[in-house]
Amino acid sequence: xxxxxxxLVLALAMVLGLAACGSSGSGSGSGSxxxxxxxxxxxxVGAIYINKKSDTAGYTYAHHTGITKAMKELGMDPxxxxxxxxxxxxxxxxxxxxxxxxxxxxxSIIFGISFGYLNEMEVKxxxxxxxxxxxxxxxxxNDTNYNNYFGRIYQARYLAGIAAGLKSLETGNNNIGxxxxxxxxxxxxxxxxxxxxxxxxxxxPNATVYVKELGTWTDEVNEYxxxxxxxxxxxxxxxxxxxxxxxxxLAAEKAGQFGCGYNSDMTADAPAAHLTAPVWNWDVYYKLAxxxxxxxxxxxxxxxxxxxxxxxxxxxxxxxxxSPLSENCAAGTQDAIDQVKALIASGEWDVFSGVKLxxxxxxxxxTIEKVDAPLVTSDRDEVKDDQVVVAANTEIVPAGGPxxxxxxxxxxxxxxxxxxxxx
Numbered sequence: 001x002x003x004x005x006x007x008l009v010l011a012l013a014m015v016l017g018l019a020a021c022g023s024s025g026s027g028s029g030s031g032s033x034x035x036x037x038x039x040x041x042x043x044x045v046g047a048i049y050i051n052k053k054s055d056t057a058g059y060t061y062a063h064h065t066g067i068t069k070a071m072k073e074l075g076m077d078p079x080x081x082x083x084x085x086x087x088x089x090x091x092x093x094x095x096x097x098x099x100x101x102x103x104x105x106x107x108s109i110i111f112g113i114s115f116g117y118l119n120e121m122e123v124k125x126x127x128x129x130x131x132x133x134x135x136x137x138x139x140x141x142n143d144t145n146y147n148n149y150f151g152r153i154y155q156a157r158y159l160a161g162i163a164a165g166l167k168s169l170e171t172g173n174n175n176i177g178x179x180x181x182x183x184x185x186x187x188x189x190x191x192x193x194x195x196x197x198x199x200x201x202x203x204x205p206n207a208t209v210y211v212k213e214l215g216t217w218t219d220e221v222n223e224y225x226x227x228x229x230x231x232x233x234x235x236x237x238x239x240x241x242x243x244x245x246x247x248x249x250l251a252a253e254k255a256g257q258f259g260c261g262y263n264s265d266m267t268a269d270a271p272a273a274h275l276t277a278p279v280w281n282w283d284v285y286y287k288l289a290x291x292x293x294x295x296x297x298x299x300x301x302x303x304x305x306x307x308x309x310x311x312x313x314x315x316x317x318x319x320x321x322x323s324p325l326s327e328n329c330a331a332g333t334q335d336a337i338d339q340v341k342a343l344i345a346s347g348e349w350d351v352f353s354g355v356k357l358x359x360x361x362x363x364x365x366x367t368i369e370k371v372d373a374p375l376v377t378s379d380r381d382e383v384k385d386d387q388v389v390v391a392a393n394t395e396i397v398p399a400g401g402p403x404x405x406x407x408x409x410x411x412x413x414x415x416x417x418x419x420x421x422x423x
Contacts, residue, residue: 040075043294046107048085048098059244062263066282075079075286083107090116099124105133109293132302141309143161144300149285152314156278158351159258159322159337161199163275164238166330168256171202173237176200177230178211179223180242184414192242194417195351201419202357210234210423218244222272227251233367234423249274258328262305264324277323284319315344332361339368
């Protein structure tokens, strides 16, 4: 009953012009306000974080930085107009309570940043049709007030793989470690491991990437411990990661090894170890989403105005990138990365396009050769090209060309390329 009363109060407030994407009438989400839009100074943004909003590196930090930067660029004051509920685990009851809090605070758009929020946000999007819901990293959406957003981070991971591979050549250590939240359970983590490994193999075909799976998106204790194990038990000289904190980089630095972080530039956390990190420029999406939400006359216009139920930006949109290379990188790393970026920007190549890059570096300059190369999976000896993989499992679609339907993000890429060993 309380929720119904809250929804009715919110709907009435929106009719009076206190929210930009409100609906008039019964709160069904189908009505619209005739030209009634809220100014930037009145619009409230809600966010649900899995970690602390005060984090100084990692996943939540990258999202929080992106939201606040976007709001400032739109002339908004995050101190007054951003309402946050942080440290919310992937538990439907707690996610639902966070949403109720944000709706009660008058937020017109609510961002949920963790994969496991997707089911409850879908439920709440139906319960509060006058509020816009936008969910990161998952795959659920509707046609009106609930969309999904992510990006082609596998492109940035490939670039980080180049840096790791060149460092492994420089040190003479072909063993590279990777602390991952999951491996083949999610296309997001699987494509990240594969993209990174293909980047490593482009410069060092003899390298092996050893993956330790956390089984959770965030676990600072084991993030450090697993990196230590990869170094001590598997002799890894570079530690990469798909987990939230800088702990793997701290472990690498303590052991005198090197690493590639994730989400944000972790050079300041481990200055003697860090090479570069695949990073998110979340402000690219947040600015677009908040601006679009403010331009809506009703919440049910949002998905259509955003161009569809999902947004996936890549290098070309500025959504993903690698952080500035540190002085720990091997000679020629910047030139190799710049050339691969140019190939992606031109549209002639992408990470999973079935074309292998052979990259050699001499005197600080990179030479790139493109070769048609069938995909080799790690779980069997026979060679399987992309078309065979797709035929065997229609949910798997390689990126690049007309097949870029984003199963590397949303679907079932569930194989690891040869050169990956699950430790």
